Amino acid sequence: MARVLSYAMAINEALHIAMAADPDVIVLGEDVAGGGGREDQGIVDAWGGPMGATRGLITAFGAGRVRDTPISEMGFLGAGVGAAATGLRPVVELMFIDFLGVALDPLLNQASKLRYMFGGKARVPLTVRTNVGGGNRAAAQHSQALYAMTTAIPGLKTVFPSTPADAKGLLLASIRDDDPVVFCEGKSLMFLEGEVPEGDYEVPLGKAAIRREGSDVTLVGIGRTVHTALAAAAALAEDGVQATVIDLRSLYPRDDEAILSSLAKTGRLVVVDEAPPHCGIASDVAALCVDRGFDLLDAPVKLVTAPHTPVPFSPVLEDAYLPTPERVVAAVREQVGL
Amino acid sequence: MAEGRAVGPASAGREAGAGRRRSPSELSREEAHDVYRGMRTIRVFEETLDRLVKAGRLPGFLHLYSGQEAVAVGVCRQLVDGDVVSSTHRGHGHCIAKGVDIGGMMAELFGRATGLCKGKGGSMHIADLERGMLGANGIVGANMPLTVGAALTAQVKGTGGVAVAFFGDGATNQGQFHEALNLASIWKLPALFVVENNGYGEATPMEHVTPVRDLSVRAGSYAMAADIADGMDYFDVAEKAAVAVARARAGEGPTLLECKTYRYHGHYVGDPVTYRTAEETTMWRTTRDPLMLFEKRAVATMLVEEPSLRRIDREISAAVDAAVEAAEKAPFPDISSVLTDVYVRG
Numbered sequence: 001m002a003r004v005l006s007y008a009m010a011i012n013e014a015l016h017i018a019m020a021a022d023p024d025v026i027v028l029g030e031d032v033a034g035g036g037g038r039e040d041q042g043i044v045d046a047w048g049g050p051m052g053a054t055r056g057l058i059t060a061f062g063a064g065r066v067r068d069t070p071i072s073e074m075g076f077l078g079a080g081v082g083a084a085a086t087g088l089r090p091v092v093e094l095m096f097i098d099f100l101g102v103a104l105d106p107l108l109n110q111a112s113k114l115r116y117m118f119g120g121k122a123r124v125p126l127t128v129r130t131n132v133g134g135g136n137r138a139a140a141q142h143s144q145a146l147y148a149m150t151t152a153i154p155g156l157k158t159v160f161p162s163t164p165a166d167a168k169g170l171l172l173a174s175i176r177d178d179d180p181v182v183f184c185e186g187k188s189l190m191f192l193e194g195e196v197p198e199g200d201y202e203v204p205l206g207k208a209a210i211r212r213e214g215s216d217v218t219l220v221g222i223g224r225t226v227h228t229a230l231a232a233a234a235a236l237a238e239d240g241v242q243a244t245v246i247d248l249r250s251l252y253p254r255d256d257e258a259i260l261s262s263l264a265k266t267g268r269l270v271v272v273d274e275a276p277p278h279c280g281i282a283s284d285v286a287a288l289c290v291d292r293g294f295d296l297l298d299a300p301v302k303l304v305t306a307p308h309t310p311v312p313f314s315p316v317l318e319d320a321y322l323p324t325p326e327r328v329v330a331a332v333r334e335q336v337g338l
Numbered sequence: 339m340a341e342g343r344a345v346g347p348a349s350a351g352r353e354a355g356a357g358r359r360r361s362p363s364e365l366s367r368e369e370a371h372d373v374y375r376g377m378r379t380i381r382v383f384e385e386t387l388d389r390l391v392k393a394g395r396l397p398g399f400l401h402l403y404s405g406q407e408a409v410a411v412g413v414c415r416q417l418v419d420g421d422v423v424s425s426t427h428r429g430h431g432h433c434i435a436k437g438v439d440i441g442g443m444m445a446e447l448f449g450r451a452t453g454l455c456k457g458k459g460g461s462m463h464i465a466d467l468e469r470g471m472l473g474a475n476g477i478v479g480a481n482m483p484l485t486v487g488a489a490l491t492a493q494v495k496g497t498g499g500v501a502v503a504f505f506g507d508g509a510t511n512q513g514q515f516h517e518a519l520n521l522a523s524i525w526k527l528p529a530l531f532v533v534e535n536n537g538y539g540e541a542t543p544m545e546h547v548t549p550v551r552d553l554s555v556r557a558g559s560y561a562m563a564a565d566i567a568d569g570m571d572y573f574d575v576a577e578k579a580a581v582a583v584a585r586a587r588a589g590e591g592p593t594l595l596e597c598k599t600y601r602y603h604g605h606y607v608g609d610p611v612t613y614r615t616a617e618e619t620t621m622w623r624t625t626r627d628p629l630m631l632f633e634k635r636a637v638a639t640m641l642v643e644e645p646s647l648r649r650i651d652r653e654i655s656a657a658v659d660a661a662v663e664a665a666e667k668a669p670f671p672d673i674s675s676v677l678t679d680v681y682v683r684g
Contacts, residue, residue: 070517078487080487114473118467119457119458122465177683
């Protein structure tokens with residue numbers, strides 16, 4: 001049975017299920033209990049994170065397994081790596097992916113490399129939940145879509161669900177994966193509602209989803225921009241152009257076959273990414289198409305990305321910064337010669 | 339270095355809560371032999387590596403532990419199976435003291451398939467999780483949060499285990515040191531932070547970059563117990579480490595233990611060591627050598643006899659030579675293994 005839940009509450013449900021099923025799962029991060037656990041003052045379950053994604057966990061599982069951390073990202077991310085390497089299955093919340101700036105070493109040099117450096121004798125079943133992307137007027141240091149950075153590091157996996165149902169299933173799969181996974185949560189998607197199956201289920205890492213099928217062009221979206229692509233596809237249909245929309249979901253491992261087999265049917269491909277254009281997922285998918293799908297291309301691959309600038313604050317500027325359905329439609333029109 | 343003892347044991351934090359137990363200095367003859375064997379194995383292993391690198395037989399960057407043996411052995415002898423240690427780029431001594439096989443270590447240093455890490459880690463990443471050795475680490479300070487995590491595992495799972503981080507004086511200026519101490523203290527984790535103050539961070543004297551003389555005072559900001567040991571004296575290290583380990587195991591929280599010691603070699607093999615005088619090094623080697631100090635006390639108190647120690651010397655030299663010979667004969671890894679061990683799945 002499916003019910004309608006928000007993306008944030010789907011994440012919350014996944015955390016409850018994972019913690020109930022496995023006593024090795026712990027949750028660490030800033031405000032994950034949010035000052036809860038103060039029974040003497042009648043405050044047991046408080047904030048549960050700024051989006052409420054961890055609400056209720058401390059009540060259900062106790063302060064031993066649900067720990068508020070100091071604002072000390074490098075320390076608690078590193079602790080998550082050490083706990084994962086010694087037998088726990090930690091879910092660590094990095095409140096915003098922008099904070100990688102003060103916390104990169106545990107991911108770059110530890111979580112990603114222990115297994116390899118130790119000749120396959122370590123496993124690091126760590127999940128890092130982190131808010132990504134723009135749309136909330138949070139400006140340059142709380143709006144970045146830095147998932148290409150973690151995707152580029154061998155030894156890490158990176159995923160970004162676009163729907164509440166995938167948020168739940170991908171999070172359960174990420175927590176149970178024996179490798180370190182960066183689980184991106186779309187800041188602008190947290191209150192998006194959608195049908196979410198009840199109970200325990202997993203959405204496998206490394207599998208893209210086809211959100212819409214059409215024979216004229218393939219639109220590839222990531223998280224938030226899946227919705228941008230779907231809006232563009234609806235507009236294009238009014239002009240008689242039928243688009244397939246691929247929700248990448250998993251950035252590494254990536255479902256290259258889904259991209260190439262769709263390209264084989266449509267001959268045209270547009271990647272929609274809210275990150276800046278250089279060394280990003282969009283340019284990487286374009287490179288895949290040129291490298292392995294050149295003969296399938298009927299038109300140049302188009303990239304609809306943010307510009308090579310920081311994320312601006314003013315609503316009019318941020319709206320201009322983020323990819324829009326109109327820009328996707330314009331790119332497709334150029335490809336099909338409309 | 340061993341100056342400035344003004345800050346006494348535990349001056350910055352809580353008192354020890356451990357009850358009366360047999361002093362770790364009260365060694366049986368057999369135990370004294372084991373202690374000597376541990377320190378001597380480290381010394382011979384490191385001096386052998388020094389020769390091998392200089393003869394062009396060994397690749398990579400090596401950071402030798404000679405001079406600091408009493409710290410690794412003094413601390414690790416207070417641990418039991420199930421306890422975890424983590425180490426630094428200067429990690430061979432900690433591995434040997436935690437019981438890691440020197441044959442596997444040597445093969446790893448030679449980059450062979452039979453190495454502990456199949457030749458993928460090398461000197462700065464030797465690890466043996468089955469032995470509770472969570473890895474040497476090439477990033478200064480990074481092993482401290484990992485150790486907090488290992489202590490967290492012990493606490494959450496209720497294993498009774500203790501996690502120990504070894505690091506140098508230079509690492510105490512890293513943010514990871516301060517973040518790790520803060521976390522360990524607020525969560526009262528079963529952890530021990532052992533700072534081996536050898537007076538130099540790479541080539542830079544500690545006093546050029548660190549405003550305090552006793553690094554143990556840095557525990558004060560974290561309301562953490564602290565102590566200072568003479569890192570050249572096995573007995574002093576063992577006594578103080580035993581108190582700290584007992585405190586951790588009893589659930590009474592972490593300790594910062596500063597061991598004042600000295601690094602005999604340069605920062606790495608090949609370092610011209612132009613930043614300190616030969617007289618200084620000679621003074622430490624001839625008057626403060628940890629093996630010499632241990633032997634003097636052990637023989638004087640009739641714990642052991644000198645001939646039995648010389649027999650141990652010969653056994654260790656033969657064992658290290660055999661490890662080198664086996665490593666040099668061992669096969670290199672298959673080229674295809676470049677691609678394996680990145681992920682468990684996928």
